[in-house]
Amino acid sequence: MTGVQAFAPAKDIIISPANEAGDFGGQMPLRQVRLLTGSMLLVFAAILIFAAADGLTVPMRLALMVFATTLVCWTIFDLPETPVALAGALALGATGTVSEEAVFAALGNDIVWLMIAAFVIASVLQASELVERLTFRLLAPFQRVSSLFWAVTLTIFATAFIIPSTSARAAIFMPVFLGLTAAIGRPDVTRALALLFPSVILLSAAASLTGAGAHLVAVDFIRRSGGNAPDFLDWALLAAPFGLITSLTACGLILRFFLGAEDRNAVFEVNERTERQPLLAQERTLLAVTALIVLALATSGLHGVALPFVALIGALVMASERVSGMPFRKALKTVEWNLLLFLAGTLVIGEALMSTGTAALLADRAIGMLSLVGKPPAGW
Numbered sequence: 001m002t003g004v005q006a007f008a009p010a011k012d013i014i015i016s017p018a019n020e021a022g023d024f025g026g027q028m029p030l031r032q033v034r035l036l037t038g039s040m041l042l043v044f045a046a047i048l049i050f051a052a053a054d055g056l057t058v059p060m061r062l063a064l065m066v067f068a069t070t071l072v073c074w075t076i077f078d079l080p081e082t083p084v085a086l087a088g089a090l091a092l093g094a095t096g097t098v099s100e101e102a103v104f105a106a107l108g109n110d111i112v113w114l115m116i117a118a119f120v121i122a123s124v125l126q127a128s129e130l131v132e133r134l135t136f137r138l139l140a141p142f143q144r145v146s147s148l149f150w151a152v153t154l155t156i157f158a159t160a161f162i163i164p165s166t167s168a169r170a171a172i173f174m175p176v177f178l179g180l181t182a183a184i185g186r187p188d189v190t191r192a193l194a195l196l197f198p199s200v201i202l203l204s205a206a207a208s209l210t211g212a213g214a215h216l217v218a219v220d221f222i223r224r225s226g227g228n229a230p231d232f233l234d235w236a237l238l239a240a241p242f243g244l245i246t247s248l249t250a251c252g253l254i255l256r257f258f259l260g261a262e263d264r265n266a267v268f269e270v271n272e273r274t275e276r277q278p279l280l281a282q283e284r285t286l287l288a289v290t291a292l293i294v295l296a297l298a299t300s301g302l303h304g305v306a307l308p309f310v311a312l313i314g315a316l317v318m319a320s321e322r323v324s325g326m327p328f329r330k331a332l333k334t335v336e337w338n339l340l341l342f343l344a345g346t347l348v349i350g351e352a353l354m355s356t357g358t359a360a361l362l363a364d365r366a367i368g369m370l371s372l373v374g375k376p377p378a379g380w
């Protein structure tokens with residue numbers, strides 16, 4: 001379940017049997033439209049890559065074709081992401097575009113291990129309900145709807161540095177969403193909160209290096225291409241302002257266009273249940289360990305310990321029964337292995353584009369084309 005699906009109001013989800021089957025009043029079914037469009041794109045890509053494009057080696061052409069095929073399968077054919085990514089990786093290995101060792105080594109990539117550790121940490125926090133209790137405590141002073149929306153936005157934004165998965169954050173904040181909507185009791189506010197939570201969860205992910213697997217992949221490719229890849233702190237300094245601004249902008253737009261003045265100024269009272277009770281010793285320990293993990297990740301450039309090692313050490317500590325009461329094997333069951341396999345497959349495809357020189361060649365040609373913009377044609 002994604003963040004958007006988790007917070008969508010049930011009454012607004014209407015599935016038409018005709019639309020689901022793709023039958024639009026006697027027109028061509030949607031499934032056939034997708035199949036025809038995707039097939040045409042693949043044929044066009046094959047002609048362009050293998051016949052029209054010049055200066056490409058055979059490995060370059062194969063890497064580009066696999067890349068184009070996976071994109072079409074994901075977007076047009078709407079096929080499952082992980083099998084497509086793994087199929088693309090295996091095709092590259094079978095054709096010799098990348099070595100077989102590179103295909104299997106992707107599963108041991110440090111990015112994959114970092115994500116495993118991050119999922120374990122997130123599962124412990126979710127099981128302990130610590131984030132939920134702290135969130136209710138932080139939101140307790142805000143009893144006007146508009147003030148609450150801004151506070152919720154900042155609270156969700158802060159969790160981007162701790163919890164790596166948008167789906168995990170959606171699951172953690174679901175009880176908060178339900179508690180707030182029950183306390184406020186206004187249908188329009190419920191609808192607006194259902195927009196606010198997933199929007200901020202997705203937008204704030206940009207603030208943290210571990211906020212999304214795509215960030216880690218991008219940093220890895222920057223490092224492989226010889227660039228100066230940002231660490232956890234560098235990424236936060238560069239991207240956190242952007243993530244904060246976009247999150248606050250989304251909050252402002254939702255308040256402005258989805259709530260009237262009466263709803264924005266409405267006063268309510270949250271039933272805090274046990275949120276005001278002192279934290280237990282175990283919860284204080286988890287909070288301290290989480291703070292130490294974030295601090296160690298942010299200062300990895302100073303102490304020299306790689307991010308995956310920091311995250312794995314933190315995951316082992318947090319998933320200890322003495323610390324959290326949660327067995328490590330139970331925490332491992334919550335890891336999104338499907339996502340990790342997808343990540344490994346895309347790493348192989350990216351490695352093919354990098355190692356064959358395809359990415360560098362395409363970048364050079366794109367920059368060359370951009371440099372011609374605004375210049376008169378030769379001979380003028």
